[in-house]
Amino acid sequence: MQRAAWQRREFLAGLGIAAGVGLEVAKTALAAPSGSPGKGQRIIRTVLRDIEPREVFGATLIHEHLGLGRRPGEQSGDAPPASPTEDASWMETELKAAKTAGVGCIVSAQTGVPGPAVLPYLTRLSEQCGLHLINAAAYYTKQTYPAELAAQTEDQIADGLVQAATAGRVGALGEFGVANGESEMDPIEKKVFRAAGKAHLRTGLPIFTHNNYSTGPNVPAEMALYQLDEFESAGVRPESIALGHVCCHYDPKVDVAKRLAKRGAFVAFDRVTRQQQWVSDEHRVAMVLAFLDAGYIDKLLISSDYIGRVNTNVGEVNGYPGPLHARDGGPGYARPLKLFVPLLRKAGVKDKAIAHITQENPRRFLSFVPKRG
Ligand SMILES: [Zn+2]
Ligand SMILES: [Zn+2]
Numbered sequence: 001m002q003r004a005a006w007q008r009r010e011f012l013a014g015l016g017i018a019a020g021v022g023l024e025v026a027k028t029a030l031a032a033p034s035g036s037p038g039k040g041q042r043i044i045r046t047v048l049r050d051i052e053p054r055e056v057f058g059a060t061l062i063h064e065h066l067g068l069g070r071r072p073g074e075q076s077g078d079a080p081p082a083s084p085t086e087d088a089s090w091m092e093t094e095l096k097a098a099k100t101a102g103v104g105c106i107v108s109a110q111t112g113v114p115g116p117a118v119l120p121y122l123t124r125l126s127e128q129c130g131l132h133l134i135n136a137a138a139y140y141t142k143q144t145y146p147a148e149l150a151a152q153t154e155d156q157i158a159d160g161l162v163q164a165a166t167a168g169r170v171g172a173l174g175e176f177g178v179a180n181g182e183s184e185m186d187p188i189e190k191k192v193f194r195a196a197g198k199a200h201l202r203t204g205l206p207i208f209t210h211n212n213y214s215t216g217p218n219v220p221a222e223m224a225l226y227q228l229d230e231f232e233s234a235g236v237r238p239e240s241i242a243l244g245h246v247c248c249h250y251d252p253k254v255d256v257a258k259r260l261a262k263r264g265a266f267v268a269f270d271r272v273t274r275q276q277q278w279v280s281d282e283h284r285v286a287m288v289l290a291f292l293d294a295g296y297i298d299k300l301l302i303s304s305d306y307i308g309r310v311n312t313n314v315g316e317v318n319g320y321p322g323p324l325h326a327r328d329g330g331p332g333y334a335r336p337l338k339l340f341v342p343l344l345r346k347a348g349v350k351d352k353a354i355a356h357i358t359q360e361n362p363r364r365f366l367s368f369v370p371k372r373g
Contacts, residue, residue, distance in 0.1 A: 042368060044056065046132045048123065050370065060132075061107065061304070063107060065305070083309070090308075098131070107134040110174070114135060119169055141178060141210070158199045166373060173200060177209060182212060183220060208270075224256055250278070254287045270302070271304060273320065341354055
């Protein structure tokens, strides 16, 4: 495993980290400091305002699902919402607990362009919980695309994404995906990916994806590389892209992750603790060690794709017996910190490296120089 070699590397990398690298709990209010980020400066776009990356304390989770706000029809009556994430009061309890556990910022991944209720909902959650929250926008997979995308050009789809990004104070574009079980990207998915690339070129917004790993025997190992190909063909630099769900691809030699990182892209292990019926966390830890051994500590992102419950539709069982939700004593949205990071520590990954992966890397991925659109 050449552990000694990578430990030296992570130590050297750790020296380059800004001060305050501990897994500290956010201790500042979200109010703007005196003076806003200047023109041409890299910012992170939260639902409240554009912030400097150093304003984020604690871990940043780049792919979780925070819901869309409670649906109007469910505001009254005794019927529970279809998903707990549709209940803002429920979410407040869970997100306050995530902050206490060391999370400072969460990207609310979307599978469509967010409707008008989403920004006020996330704004309320951010203000009430003291967490930086980032809104997102995307088109998920071909089955979920709005019908009009079929006739639209790449530029027209990009127009729609840019407009949605402006209206929703979107800070990242994602999750863009490929349908379950497919061996290659569908032509319309390629069109949407290139449109997302064009929207990125007009706004500067980072992009993250959904890969269909482990959803059928035909899915090739190279799927994430195909996704990167489409973005690069649209002119996107890999440094602005995170390829998602790579931790759902069983790959002892982390061949795919290394090829992505070598090209400059971020590799998202963004389903840790989840969907272990496909790849166990034990194997994911081994993959992380091999990835670090290869010298790619700067390219790893960790998140859990949590939706407030386990996704039994895909055969998932709770791999960590005990309550799920923070209100019941479970890990809640801090799953990556409370469940997966201890496994990394046990495997010998040092605190400086963990801070680099959970704090510094996502801030770098999410920061960009805004363009007008
Ligand atoms: Zn996904
Ligand atoms: Zn997701």
